[in-house]
Amino acid sequence: MADHPSNVSFEHDELNDSSRRNALVAASAAGAIGAAACAIPFVTSFEPSERAKAAGAPVEADISGMAPGELRRVEWRGNPVWIVRRTPEMLESLKVTESEVVDPKSLKPYQLPTPPYAQNQARSIKPEYLVVVGICSHLGCSPGDKFTPGAQPSLPADWPGGFLCPCHGSTFDMAGRVFKNKPANANLDVPPHTYLTDTRLLIGDDKKA
């Protein structure tokens, strides 16, 4: 059959050589695996580059001279970190909101595990100063501060003061704990942080005391 190359014809039965068919299938399968493997470098090239991974060093923040009720923003790993000096009324409001938030004990963190020193009602080392990553656990917007209690647009009449995410309306109390029945499902993250002095804060690392 195949011994007559000069007499090339494409009769059906002449092509029906099962051993060649198997070789064809095997070769195609091997080729397909190779082609699929070629996707690996392209897909992997989407991952954060070495440079992006290296960026993310801890940052220092100066908290001297903060007025009660003041919020300062510092950038850490490209994200906003808020430092809020809370008034006694703000801290008092946490007792009321304790029962209105999803996760009062911060057992289900968003992206960062809650450091042990923040596993308390005020979610902070010093109750007066709140340090949280200002990124909403819903879809990553940065909530705005709505510290004044009472009724106002997009907020309930008995608003105790806290944060409102402008994107999808999630609300957080003065300790960054998310209220029930909101799109967001987790509290604002508390980054690892430590006090270098009374007025200097290191954000991103809690080992270098």
Added chain:
Amino acid sequence: MATADKNIGTSGVLGWVDQRFPLTSTWKAHLSEYYAPKNFNFWYFFGGLATLILVLQIVTGIFLTMHYKADSAKAFESVEYIMRDVPWGWLIRYMHSTGASAFFIVIYMHMFRGLLYGSYRKPRELIWIFGCLIFLVLMAEAFFGYLLPWGQMSYWGAQVIVNLFSAIPFIGPELSLWIRGDYVVGDATLNRFFAFHVIAIPLVLLGLVTAHIIALHEVGSNNPDGVEIKAKKNAAGIPLDGIPFHPYYTVHDIMGVSVFLLAFSAVIFFAPEMGGYFLEYNNFVPADPLKTPAHIAPVWYFTPYYSILRAITSDFILWGLTPFLLVFLAVVWMSRGTKSLSKLIATLAVGAMLVGFLVLDAKFWGVVAMGASVMIFFSMPWIDNSKVKSIRYRPTWHKYIYAAFVIVFLVLGYTGVQPPSPVGQVIAQVGTLLYFAFFLFMPWWSEMGEFKPVPDRVTFAAH
């Protein structure tokens, strides 16, 4: 010479080409001898207009890339440079930005035409599927393009949409990191979105548009009466109610194009920002990763789906979605015409969702509902059981259902541009249920009622 055997009816230069390339035959097959129904109305302008806008977007886009810089430190500035310093740059940029909104207006009209006249029904299912894919790809194209000016809305819009993927259980956070290429939306994200916007997605779009038109020309166009014109042909095999696309509809479409360009130019010259709807005011502020603007909303064409995303809360899952799905399941089981296999599949799907409601949180279901609200269009050819294609011969109350659907779509669009509020949320939640009810209950309501007799030939009066 093998080519001499070809029977072509042309000679000279054209004959030389036709021996080697199917020029005349392609021209005939798709234009001068492609027979379209003679009773096309207003709604049939939009397919051609969508093609026109596609060309406009490609041409203006090419010229914009000559001045734009895809670098997070320079992008915002380079767009301002185009607007202020590049000769006529402002016009090219406004054509491109207005073109994006015009594209969606035209596509929504084109899709609505399909709903009205049953253009997705046998044998046109694949045309509809290609069309739905075009719509999806177009949304991706618009989304990628919106990051490029690197304004506040660009930045936070991209942040929200990329984070949608993080709601997927297990792989979500890694997936959104992979899409961004950095821990936050940054330079890496901007560069890859630029590549997608200017080359990858447009290539896919062109391929899909070609497939859409090839499928259309294979089966022939539907028309406002939903009558198959190929059923009645003359001795030469030409549909009695068909007229050649060229010159009849090419000339006809020039009229539509003129009216469109009149409106399009008016927007470009007098209201290119369209009151903040075509170009949002916050996007004239450079991206600031530390501060989300007080009010953020996507561009108008995404807001109905965005409203659905926002509507899904844990309360709503309990008192809204769960009863809704149980009612749906009850209807499936009570319906006599439904096969047992379909009943089983529906039961398993609803059961899986109810279990899922307990296990996974509202954030994930918001993303699912938003995805489903777009993907559900694909099912149209198989969920519409009406005896006739065209709305003209359906029971009159079907028209009210379509009108209600359009109103729900517009209301969802409206609540989507508004800041979140308790009242707006309830409206969006009711709207979400009505939106899905339109599709999920269509297999039953579409076959109910008194249908009107369909004529043998299209209804047409010469002007």
